[in-house]
Amino acid sequence: MVSPALDEILIGESEGTRALRAQILDVAENNEATVLVTGESGTGKELTARAIHTCSARRDAPFVDINCASLPPNLLESELFGFEQGAFTDARARKRGYFEMADGGTLFLDEIAEMSTPLQSKLLRVLEQRTVRHLGGTEDLPVDVRVIAATNQDIRALVPEGRFRSDLFYRLNVVPIHLVPLRDRAGDIPSLLEHYRLTLNARLSRNCTGFSGDALEALCHYSWPGNVRELKNILERILILYNPSVIEIAHLAREVFSPPSAAAGPLRLTLPPEGLSLAPFLASVEDELIRLAMERTAGNVTQAARLLNVPRETLRYKLSRILPAGGKTGTELRRQGSP
Numbered sequence: 001m002v003s004p005a006l007d008e009i010l011i012g013e014s015e016g017t018r019a020l021r022a023q024i025l026d027v028a029e030n031n032e033a034t035v036l037v038t039g040e041s042g043t044g045k046e047l048t049a050r051a052i053h054t055c056s057a058r059r060d061a062p063f064v065d066i067n068c069a070s071l072p073p074n075l076l077e078s079e080l081f082g083f084e085q086g087a088f089t090d091a092r093a094r095k096r097g098y099f100e101m102a103d104g105g106t107l108f109l110d111e112i113a114e115m116s117t118p119l120q121s122k123l124l125r126v127l128e129q130r131t132v133r134h135l136g137g138t139e140d141l142p143v144d145v146r147v148i149a150a151t152n153q154d155i156r157a158l159v160p161e162g163r164f165r166s167d168l169f170y171r172l173n174v175v176p177i178h179l180v181p182l183r184d185r186a187g188d189i190p191s192l193l194e195h196y197r198l199t200l201n202a203r204l205s206r207n208c209t210g211f212s213g214d215a216l217e218a219l220c221h222y223s224w225p226g227n228v229r230e231l232k233n234i235l236e237r238i239l240i241l242y243n244p245s246v247i248e249i250a251h252l253a254r255e256v257f258s259p260p261s262a263a264a265g266p267l268r269l270t271l272p273p274e275g276l277s278l279a280p281f282l283a284s285v286e287d288e289l290i291r292l293a294m295e296r297t298a299g300n301v302t303q304a305a306r307l308l309n310v311p312r313e314t315l316r317y318k319l320s321r322i323l324p325a326g327g328k329t330g331t332e333l334r335r336q337g338s339p
C-alpha cells in the first residue's frame, strides 16, 4: 500500500508515478541495495533519493549528498573517503569523509557519470568491501551506508566509450529507477499544478484559487523541457509577478507560448499535432509584444503605444487585461523583481 506520507512528497496521479511510489517503498524496505536513479534534469531524481531514505529504516541517520561534478577529482576523493593529517599539502588535520558521515544512513552521489575513472575504481572497492580507508591512512574503517547514485546521462552508453567502468555500472545498477520526462506523464500535471499552487500560496502569502480552463489546457500540452522544476518555477514567477486570483492564459504568454524573438529571424510557428485554441494563442502573442514594447520603453505607455502603432488608450486597456494585479506598468513589474 502506498503510504500517505509518500503521496504528499512525490506528487502525481499518472500510472507511472503511482508505480514509482510503490517501487520506492519496496526499495526502502530493503535497507542495503544500491540504487541508480536516471532521468532528465528536473524530473525528481534527488527527491526520489531523499524519499527512499525517508521511507527506510535509515531515516534517523544522515542523508549526505554530494555532487560529483562540483569538485575536481582529487578533492572529491578526499571528501568522499576522508584523510589523515599530512596526507597531502593542505591536510592539516585528520578529516572524516562523506562515507563516514553517512554511516547508518544514505549517501547520494549526484551526477555520478562525471566521476573520473580512477575514482570509480576506488568507489567500487568501497562498495564491495564496505570499508573506507582515509587518504594517507592504513586502517580500513567499516561503514554501513546505502549508496544512491543519480545521473541525467545515458550511463550505459558511456561504458563502451571507456568513460564509465562496467563493473561499477553493474554494482550501482542493482535497483535501476528511471524517471520519465514530465511530457510523457502528462497525467501528473494537474496534481503537480494543484500541489504547487497550494504550497506557493502559503509560502508567498498569495491567494490564487486555480486555473482557467484554457490555461490548464495549455499547461497540460506544454512540453516542459525543464520538467517538474520548470513547472514549479513558472508558477512561482506568475504568483510573484501578477498575484493572480486565477491563473489565466495571459499569464503564461511569456513562459509557455513565448514566440521566437525578432533577432532570431522571422516568426516561425508550428501547429501542434493536437491543434490549438486560436484566440487565446493570438492573445498570448499580442501580450508578449506589448510586454516587449513596455520593456523597451521602461514602462512608458505613450512611447510603447507609438512603437506598436496603437492609440495610447487602446494600450492602456490591453495592459489592464494583461496585468490584472492593478494594471502595473513594466517599470512597476520590474521593481517587484523577477526571481
Ligand SMILES: Nc1ncnc2c1ncn2[C@@H]1O[C@H](COP(=O)(O)OP(=O)(O)OP(=O)(O)O)[C@@H](O)[C@H]1O
Residues within 6 Å of the ligand: 009, 010, 011, 012, 039, 040, 041, 042, 043, 044, 045, 046, 047, 048, 152, 192, 228, 229, 232
Ligand atoms: N513528483 C514530484 N512531486 C513534487 N515535486 C517534485 C516531483 N518531482 C520533482 N519535484 C520537484 O522538482 C524540483 C526538481 O527535482 P529534483 O531536484 O529532485 O530533480 P533532479 O532530477 O535531481 O534534477 P537535476 O538533474 O537538475 O539535478 C524539486 O523542487 C522537486 O521537489
Ligand SMILES: [Mg+2]
Residues within 6 Å of the ligand: 045, 046, 110
Ligand atoms: Mg538533482
